[in-house]
Amino acid sequence: MSTVDRVTGAAPFVVVGSSLAGLRAVEAARQVGYSGEIVLIGTEHHLPYDRPPLSKKLLEKGSSDGRVTPPHFRDAGYVQDGLQVTVRSGVPAVALDTDGRCVILADGSAVRYGCLVIATGARPRQPFDSAGQLSGVHDFRVHEDSQAVRAGLERGARVAIIGAGLIGSEVASSARTWDAEVTLVEAQEVPLVRALGATVGSAVADLHEENGVRLLLGACVASLEGVGAVEAIRLDVGTRIASDLVVTAIGVDPETDWLRGSGLQLDNGIVCDANLWTGVPGVFAAGDVVSWPNGQFGRQRLETWTSAAEQGAVAAKNALDPATARAYTTTPYFWSDWYGNRLQFVGSPVADEVQWIEGGVGQGRRAVALYRRADRCVGAFALNAPGETMKLRALVGRGTSWPEAIVFAESRARSYLARQ
Structure with a gap:
């Protein structure tokens, strides 16, 4: 045995x-x-x-x-x-x-x-106790959720998404492929603060409006309206937004x-x-x-x-x-796809400083940013730069000093420009 x-x-x-x-x-x-x-x-x-x-x-x-x-x-x-x-x-x-x-x-x-x-x-977190009483209101976690939301998009529904995190943003991007009218509501003044930090979160938020999504920041949904089926969401400031399809994506x-x-x-x-x-x-x-x-x-x-x-x-x-038994250690990594753009992040967004190495957040553009905590590089963000991500992940995982990380990333950026 x-x-x-x-x-x-x-x-x-x-x-x-x-x-x-x-x-x-x-x-x-x-x-x-x-x-x-x-x-x-x-x-x-x-x-x-x-x-x-x-x-x-x-x-x-x-x-x-x-x-x-x-x-x-x-x-x-x-x-x-x-x-x-x-x-x-x-x-x-x-x-x-x-x-x-x-x-x-x-x-x-x-x-x-x-x-x-x-x-x-x-x-999924539940923002409304009564959400299940109205058809057209969906969490987004399992396959059946995806099928139900797709069915609404096929019917030409007006879409309201509560929560502009990664899932909410991806659903908004996919909904726009149907030419749907999409409103994305986020309670924070800057979306994705927990995932990307304020500097980068603010920059990537522009991708939504560039692609026809109405983005409402610092806004809270007070209630859902409708008889049998959802007809609208109402914000805490009283604004009513007509919606036949509501997706709740406020975290898990x-x-x-x-x-x-x-x-x-x-x-x-x-x-x-x-x-x-x-x-x-x-x-x-x-x-x-x-x-x-x-x-x-x-x-x-x-x-x-x-x-x-x-x-x-x-x-x-x-x-x-x-x-x-061995310890499990990792340099955190995730990716997300919006409007034909690939967003990737490694490490931690909790930083004393964020420095753009390559700017240009926007449709089809490329961007790289590094995150500093004390004298170390603790995180990196890449937009439409898939060739950089694993190299940056290794750099962050080694606890590379901030000056060394800047030199490395700037060298990679110059090399990329030289190839264009």
Whole structure:
């Protein structure tokens, strides 16, 4: 019996969360030689699927891919036969008994575990208690949300999006491919402050109005109006905006309510150590639900595709062989696509200074900015400069000094101009 098989004993390796992180955990378990039973538990009735296309490609006019089924990472044959995984779909976990080492499901059944990876992700915040009473009002998290919003766009709906973060901005961009009338409402004076900081957030906001989106900053939606179906949103200053389709995208909260009373520490996610261990024997976590100490960036909870994929694999390997567990560290990275522009960010936006190395935020233009905290480069933003991003990620990850980072980025900019 291998080391990883001995860890679980007779009980299976269980993953809660049929997500990217959950799939990577399952795959990693097989890759390291675990030959025992694996159970994958998911709230949705789908196998793990790719979420970024939901607000991008699958929502844009001219794309019909995935309208009936989500963009699955793997087919059922691979998951169930190739990986030898028992899939429990459409049955949410409702409690965790860490003393008895079992996950309690909504149908009343219990799944025993030898070791467990929690990858339950996050759920959309709800701005209105009554939103579900009106048709035409949608969150944006799962495949069915994307399908419903697309159906509204096909009908020629007037669109109001509440929240100008990454998801709201992507939905606005996709809606404009249908020539939809789009209003984007953001409570902050500068959008994307948490993701990009005020300097860059203010600059990229111009992309919306350049592409025909009405952007309202420092505005709060007080209520929804309509009888049966949404007809308008009303701002707190009294302004009424006619809307047949409302998308709420004001952020997410980690999906941890089911873990209350389990003994796990919960504080903006599941509090884990550097190895993604919860502190409870045999229980690790991965993805959007995890708060963990990330090297030079401190304690973080990341909502990114890259970190979910990486954490799923690390959590599984550490759970199955804790004696050789390794810390998970990463230089955060995310991307977003608006109006034919690729936005990419690495590191942290919390900075004392932001310096533009290449300016020109706007349709089809290229821009690069560096973020300084004390004497180090802690972040970098790139617009339409995909060749720079991984080099900048490595630079930030090394904790490069500010002068050295400036010299490097300026040299890259000169090289790019020389090639034009």
